Amino acid sequence: MSSDIHVGDPLLVIEDLKLEFKTEEGTVKALDGINITVKKGEIHGVIGETGCGKSVTSLTTLGLLDNNARIRGGEVLYKGVNLLKMNDEDLRQKIRGNEISMIFQNPSTSLNPVYTAGEQIKESVVIYQSDDKKEAQKLVLDELDRVKLPDPEDVYDKYPHELSGGMQQRVMIAMMLACNSNLLIADEPTTALDVSIQAQFLKILRGLKESRDLSILYITHDMAVISEICDVVTVMYGGQIAEKADVHELFKNPKHPYTIGLIHSVPGVMESIEEFETIPGTVPRLINPPSGCRFHPRCEYAREICKEKKPELEEIEKDHFVACHFWEEVE
Numbered sequence: 376m377s378s379d380i381h382v383g384d385p386l387l388v389i390e391d392l393k394l395e396f397k398t399e400e401g402t403v404k405a406l407d408g409i410n411i412t413v414k415k416g417e418i419h420g421v422i423g424e425t426g427c428g429k430s431v432t433s434l435t436t437l438g439l440l441d442n443n444a445r446i447r448g449g450e451v452l453y454k455g456v457n458l459l460k461m462n463d464e465d466l467r468q469k470i471r472g473n474e475i476s477m478i479f480q481n482p483s484t485s486l487n488p489v490y491t492a493g494e495q496i497k498e499s500v501v502i503y504q505s506d507d508k509k510e511a512q513k514l515v516l517d518e519l520d521r522v523k524l525p526d527p528e529d530v531y532d533k534y535p536h537e538l539s540g541g542m543q544q545r546v547m548i549a550m551m552l553a554c555n556s557n558l559l560i561a562d563e564p565t566t567a568l569d570v571s572i573q574a575q576f577l578k579i580l581r582g583l584k585e586s587r588d589l590s591i592l593y594i595t596h597d598m599a600v601i602s603e604i605c606d607v608v609t610v611m612y613g614g615q616i617a618e619k620a621d622v623h624e625l626f627k628n629p630k631h632p633y634t635i636g637l638i639h640s641v642p643g644v645m646e647s648i649e650e651f652e653t654i655p656g657t658v659p660r661l662i663n664p665p666s667g668c669r670f671h672p673r674c675e676y677a678r679e680i681c682k683e684k685k686p687e688l689e690e691i692e693k694d695h696f697v698a699c700h701f702w703e704e705v706e
Contacts, residue, residue, distance in 0.1 A: 380415050381415060382414075382416040383414055383416065384414060385414055385452075386413055386414060386590050387411075387412070387436070387452070387475075387590070388452040389409055389410060389411040389412070389432065389449070389450075389451050389452075390410055390449055390452065391410060391450070392409040392435065392446075393406055393408060393409075393447040394406040394428075394435060394440075394444060394446055396441070397443045397445065404614060405428050405661055406431060406435070407614045407664075408615065410688065411592075411609050413591075414590065414607075416584065416589070416590060417584075418580070418591040419590075419591070419593065419605065419606065419607045419609065420600075420605030420607070421592065421594045422608060422637065423596065424596060424658050425596065425658065427612055427614065427658070428614040428615075429594045429595075430563075430594060432611075433562055433594060436451050436475070437458075437466065437470070437477060437560070438461070438463060438466045438471075453475065458470060472499065472502070473502075473503050473554055473555060474556060474557055475559075476550075476551035476558070477561075478544065478547040478551065478560075479547075479562050479563075479564070480564065482535075482544045482546070482547045482567075483535060483540070483543055485547060486535040486543060492519075492530055492531060492533055492546045493516075493519075493531030493532060496515045496518060496546065496549050496550045497511050497553075499553040500514045500515055500518075500553045502554075503554045504553065504555065512531075515531060516531060518553050519531065519545075519546075521549070521583075522546075522548045522552070522579055523575070524545050540567050540572070541568050541572035541576060544576060545576070547564075556589075558589075558590045558591070558592065559589060559590070561592070561593045562594045564576065565577070565600060577600065580593075580604060602626060605622045607619070607620070607621055608625045613659050613661065613664055613669035613670065614661055616698055617633045617670065618631040618633075618697050618698070618699075619695070620694065620695040621694060621695070625695075629705075630695070630697045630699065631670075631698065631699050632674045632676055632699065632705055633674075636652075636653075636654035639652040654673055659672070665682075666682055667681050667684050667685055668684075668700070676701045676704060681701075686698045686700045
């Protein structure tokens with residue numbers, strides 16, 4: 376696999392990805408033509424309500440789907456190689472860990488409760504860096520120190536239940552660093568953390584991005600987190616892309632009604648409960664999704680064409696894409 380990728384070059388390219396799940400109730404049309412490009416040294420945020428397809432997109436990338444999943448089209452290109460064409464053994468040996476790592480929402484379910492934090496990280500070091508025991512232990516302590524854990528020697532010998540949620544999540548990052556991965560997929564990693572610990576966690580990720588040119592696909596439902604850490608943002612709704620832009624452009628000039636609803640639904644410090652804005656309606660069930668634009672039942676701009684025709688994702692300004700028939704009228 377080519378390593379001749381420079382900062383700013385496409386590292387992960389998801390093209391027209393379509394995915395379904397067969398269930399007892401029917402076929403869930405989970406992803407309908409997803410396009411996401413993560414560049415080297417970039418933090419790319421993916422945001423949307425629960426059930427929009429954020430996490431499923433990341434699991435598809437690493438080939439971690441359930442048996443009832445069916446990929447109906449598209450490609451997932453990593454350094455130009457289509458991961459969807461690789462078998463599970465090749466993904467395990469060549470991609471998972473040493474090229475792409477993933478941290479999840481609840482680190483306590485990802486860490487083995489019967490091994491210390493240091494032993495679990497050392498396992499990754501032995502696989503991907505050095506099988507010398509002394510050198511491996513030193514590398515583990517270096518990684519624990521790099522993620523700003525106090526007293527790495529003490530953390531090394533602690534079991535997961537002896538660590539706070541924030542410390543567990545840092546251990547997961549240290550494990551990723553031990554693998555020397557180029558791309559980190561972070562699936563709502565701060566949901567279980569309080570605000571102050573969340574801020575420290577985001578600062579660590581930003582620092583790693585700057586110091587190692589680490590690429591991050593950051594999945595969240597939190598607009599505040601998106602504004603703080605991401606360079607580029609993809610907004611998903613109902614298994615489709617609603618809008619995609621540079622983070623500053625997205626907040627300054629949002630053009631999809633759903634994006635505007637997400638931004639306005641973040642409560643301000645001075646707002647009262649009466650001033651709090653919400654998006655009307657509910658997220659559609661993807662067993663029988665709405666025709667045309669999947670957001671039209673909740674959209675104040677919706678007209679007949681929105682019910683009949685799916686809007687194409689078009690570039691309205693440089694690197695600003697919107698899928699809306701009436702984006703020019705949106706304020």
